[in-house]
Amino acid sequence: MKQYVYLFSEGNKDMRSILGGKGANLAEMVNMGLPVPKGFTVTTEACTRYYEENQQLDELVLNQINEAVERLEAVTVKQLGNPENPLLLSVRSGAPVSMPGMMDTILNLGLNDEIAKTLAKDEDSIRFIYDSYRRLIMMFADVVKGKDKEAFEKLLTDKKASRCVTTDIELTAEDMYDIAMESKKIYKRLTKEAFPEDPIVQLVEAIKAVFRSWNTERAKIYRQMNGISDKLGTAVNVQEMVYGNLTDDSLTGVAFSRNPSTGDNNLYGEYLEKAQGEDIVSGVRTPKSIEAMERDYPHIYKDLKDISKILERHYKDMQDMEFTVEKGKLYMLQTRNGKRTTLAALEIATSLVKEGLITKEEALMRIEPEKLDDLLHPTFNEEELRKAKVLTTGLPASPGAVSGEIYFSVKDVVKAKDSGQDPILVRIETSPEDIEGMNSAVGILTVRGGMTSHAAVVARGIGRCCISGCHEIVIDEENKTLSCNGQVLKEGEKISLDGFTGKVYMGVIKTADFKINGAFETIMEWSHQIKKLGVRANADTEKDAKTALDFKAEGIGLCRTEHMFFEEDKIFAIRKMILATDEEERKRALKEILPIQRDDFEKIFRMMSGKKVTIRYLDPPLHEFLPKNEVEISKLAKALKVTEDYLKEIIGSLKEFNPMMGHRGCRLAITYPEIAVMQTRAIIEAAITVTKQGHKVLPELMIPLIGDVKELEYLKNIIIEEANVVMQEKNQTISYELGTMIEVPRSTIQADKIAKEVEFFSFGTNDLTQMTYGFSRDDTGSFLNDYYEKGIFQKDPFKIIDKEGVGKLIMVAMKLAKATNPNVELGVCGEHGGNPESIEFFHKIGLDYVSCSPYRVPIAILAAARAAIKETK
């Protein structure tokens, strides 16, 4: 007979798939001898069975639940429904994969009129018991019956108003009794049935409600956003209640064994005195920081700290814990590997290695390469920051530095984002319903809540800058304004958030580049030691090259010569070249471009001394260099001393139906060999100059868009000839390599012939993906959404390499190429070169290097290391 219910003592941390994350860890803690309220877990398999049985719990499962209750009664020496010695329970969801805030919880389960009456002995206990009872009724109405909590909360508010008090604690025992009784009436009014007095009925309904919560819209969206399977199901944890709100030495809190923002090895967290756990997570009251506990409750602090270290050593990772202190005794309610910022992830992983808890390889496997991107986000420019006007200061809940327009609802944020703005979501507090808006926002600002509030946790998870607990801000949702310290800001007005300091600024602040720190450098160093794949950067300017070097790129894998031309002072020369009517005129124009281009190359060669620099010959269709609007055309016509009509005619004649497959790449140089000649001269002259200055220059000359070996042969001859001419003129030899981009499907199946003619291939996976699929990247927007919605595509092939299609062609090309030229160097310079999943593929098939944008170099380095580690496993 299949076991659908496990006592905590029967489980362990490896049973996550059936017990859920929370259940497995509760079991583990029980087995470690840590103080955990007793309980049991109804498995995820019971959840699956529940859905299979048409949303019913069948007898088999019900019997096992009853049996577990009996065993729990035995160990707690309490009885469910026994007024003299009642067992009170919490019921919490717990899926195999963490879904923070997405599932529902019911506390104080087991209470009914009779039990309440029996327990209620004096003023204090009456108030406490009926407060607990009213909470149960409200949560039950909400979670089990799907009724809004508003009517219940209004009872409390009205009562406080009638008593002219502001806090619950000031209400009398009688008041609480009244509220509880009134709650029952409201329950009946809303649900058309009486609140169930039978604790077993309460329990079974609560378990079913948790199972149902697995399929709420917001849970589904969260899973879709995070790639979690809908089939997993959730487990339900049923646990003896402990009360953080019972006495003055009762409290409840959450803690991290290390700082989840910075990774500092200090206990970090918050707590609320005389409160239940839900009060913290919901962010309604602003909690105290854990430092206060050290001062006010030193023994509890010590116990918590000790337990956190035990757990950390046990789990070999930073822990995120929930705890409750009832009458001075600490209970652990949950532990799990804590979510953290990327900064903290680096710090913690490197520290754990230094502490001997994990290996370097394990450390690297703990850091999602893509997450480094958060880190590489810029901070504010310090000078601008000094001049900026602070609006208010809150808690630095999630790091980052963003400027944007404020909006007060998810709907408005999404709309603003779609219209190209950088919306900042401003809320009193966030709730799971706000996920979409948080995802669409560049930053999040909340009035309430602490560092572990919903807003903070989610923001860190999705890498959004977030400032929480800005109490000075008052939001007027109706008029869509916020006021703060005398300032009133309307929807759409601009502010800036500094997620590192918690400061909110008026207006826009420019950002500065990211500065690399110690843990980051350690991770990079280890990655470099372990990875096999080379990592270069795509860099078109001296500045790009500098950034690439800062990030430890091993060379430049793609220097796009045309990008140099788009600068205003250079584009005029290239335009003259394009508008030349014969070869002579074109050559004269090219002569003007030569020194500009040579100068650019010199700067890059000097910067990349000793490292390879792959320079691609002119690639884009010429019309890209010509002006598009009337004003620009008129200006250019004047400058060139031609008529506007003439200029328009030229522009018109260069227009193409499908420019992606038109006159570009090597096709340009075949029509106008003089361009290739000029570029060759610029490269070789620059290389000679920089070599003479004592640098080692390693140029790789790359011809784009080759589809047939004859195109290559034609241009190769022209390039070699000019290179020889220049070297003879200057009486200096430069060794250079000649290669081609493989970016047209035909070149992959012609790779044997092409490889014979070159020293290297660089797979241009952007174009190769476009042509292999027949997808114009500029146009897929109109239909790829339909593909995702209909489940035809899971991933964007322009972000993650299409292993089955484009990847296969690359493998075909590699095999053919190696057969005729075993030494041919093989790299990738499409955007996939910076994508971790693609990098793993490129590592597996044996490419020599990837090249990506400078800011993605660390991601690529880490991804390459992880690919190497995975392979050895």
Place this chain on the structure above:
Amino acid sequence: MKQYVYLFSEGNKDMRSILGGKGANLAEMVNMGLPVPKGFTVTTEACTRYYEENQQLDELVLNQINEAVERLEAVTVKQLGNPENPLLLSVRSGAPVSMPGMMDTILNLGLNDEIAKTLAKDEDSIRFIYDSYRRLIMMFADVVKGKDKEAFEKLLTDKKASRCVTTDIELTAEDMYDIAMESKKIYKRLTKEAFPEDPIVQLVEAIKAVFRSWNTERAKIYRQMNGISDKLGTAVNVQEMVYGNLTDDSLTGVAFSRNPSTGDNNLYGEYLEKAQGEDIVSGVRTPKSIEAMERDYPHIYKDLKDISKILERHYKDMQDMEFTVEKGKLYMLQTRNGKRTTLAALEIATSLVKEGLITKEEALMRIEPEKLDDLLHPTFNEEELRKAKVLTTGLPASPGAVSGEIYFSVKDVVKAKDSGQDPILVRIETSPEDIEGMNSAVGILTVRGGMTSHAAVVARGIGRCCISGCHEIVIDEENKTLSCNGQVLKEGEKISLDGFTGKVYMGVIKTADFKINGAFETIMEWSHQIKKLGVRANADTEKDAKTALDFKAEGIGLCRTEHMFFEEDKIFAIRKMILATDEEERKRALKEILPIQRDDFEKIFRMMSGKKVTIRYLDPPLHEFLPKNEVEISKLAKALKVTEDYLKEIIGSLKEFNPMMGHRGCRLAITYPEIAVMQTRAIIEAAITVTKQGHKVLPELMIPLIGDVKELEYLKNIIIEEANVVMQEKNQTISYELGTMIEVPRSTIQADKIAKEVEFFSFGTNDLTQMTYGFSRDDTGSFLNDYYEKGIFQKDPFKIIDKEGVGKLIMVAMKLAKATNPNVELGVCGEHGGNPESIEFFHKIGLDYVSCSPYRVPIAILAAARAAIKETK
């Protein structure tokens, strides 16, 4: 020691590559015992050696020439340079591949002052000898020294003027002597050296001149146009002179053993009395037809006819012969397989089979499939022809029926063609320099020349309609007009040429469709028996389907459903569908389209009863159906009751950067499945109706542009579901096949997965070529010319399948597909399906069928048969 010079008696017809075509056939005729003036051939290898030796004849070759001269002197019992018994020679070029009119000739070589004086005995012989001498001097100046003949010809013209006579024959012996002597003076003036008196010097210089003529610009262009290698070189034939201009019973002519226009089995040709061969070919004098010879010179006619039959039986093909009669004795100067019209080629090939001379297979191998295209050119509509006004009548030199604009120079013809006109080249006579113009013209009209003039021969070779010998026409080149029978036509005015009758008409005449004749049907029948590859037609309408059936297509391989929509009454419905703002509105519009489309399918199914009809689902991007200009937009907006701005906005939103790789093909049906649903319903309903009418309907439903098997699965489900719904509604089962186009590179490497889901593949080689190369067909015009000029491409990959690239991908796809679905039917429906070279490739790799435009079906059938024949060889 290598032999560079062969006496005719040493060679044979199989030595064409070193003796050239003319030399090999002269040798063959000598060995057959036919009357041929004695001579020898300097080989093509001597030509190659000449170019290797820096355009010099080295001693080895010179010695062999001298030796051959001595042997020739021995057999002719004459001596070169001996005034008493001089050997006079002709020197003619002769390449391995026929290049009519491209190479140069020198006659009467061996004459000098002393020999002329010695031979000149009486009035007649003086005139004859000095006429021959002056011709030698002029030809030598022209061919060897590259001087214009004009000055020499002016001597003759001036002399005739001064004597008040109009023909050469009326000049006195003394006149001719004067002209010859004067010619020598002009020679000296032009060349700054004396005319060489030494016959051996004359011979060697003449041989070198022929070698040089291999590399003239016009020879190079001819070779490029005809795909002849520049490396072949030419041979030189040196032959004893015979004189068709010696006595009254001397004549010269050319003859075909059968009629080269119609293929009729009658001797066909022309001759000129008292003339040298060059006089005929140049078209200066209009010759007599061979029927006149039968009457005037019955014995010569009989000899010629007998020899023509001997040669035909020997060569097993129709012969094109040159002959000269000197003093009543017939000499054969050349024989070769005659060029012929396609009509004649069919007639001759089938006749030769009936006569038992060749096999059916040999007959098919003699007909270039591409040439059938000439035949399938339409003739004039008979009714229109009756009403048309005849301008004049000439000789029907090359068949066809064309209307176009008249131009008087090559330059103007080329310009007119580039600007989209159909130019007709009008010339007094054509010369090799006119090739480009003849190629660019739709038809050629000459004032002078006969059926075997330069214009006639070239026009038949390149399949242009040509009328020659229109003596009534007077051309005013300066004013660019022609006048004829009182009419004056200016450049650019329109006329029509009937190349079947020789009639020239005023204005434009509509053409009628081609009617199939006996020989054509025989060839098609044999081809059908022999070929293995299926041949279907691309046909979108009932009319197309009818044409396809007339041409014996075995089915429809591509029915483009969108083409139906472009008709004016249908496009409105499709536009409403495109402009629908939601699914409901779109479905309403589709409902209007359904009966239209169903009706089209019914007509096609009925027409193709018992044959497969492959229907492609909607393919082009939707913007193709929307109007482009203001007037149209305004009209449509009114009809749809929307504002112009709204309509423009929609049109704008559908605009794509690279529509070839945009929202089209199966991507449309994925976004709007309701379109596929409607089309499925139209097909199945039509099939049911036509089946009930007693026809056998074999629909193949084809989904375009599949790149991933999931696209296919999605649409397959939708199509099958709707087909089932329709069949249930109508209570009738229709069996149909489901397939996909393979036209995106990715689908070729995913073919194993795709093949599992379908019954057939149709390779769409147009798109596959575009995407494999990354060449947008609409844009390659701007650079592919550079590719041809620079020798990077030899062939247009959109016309002839790229075997190394696209072909390889097709083979990969076939192999993958057969592995998972051995029964998958494999065809081609790109334009390559009608190209003979591509068809041979498709046969070789084992495709099941090709599909091409209806008018190319016969070409494809013949090409498929030839491919099968080649394979068995």
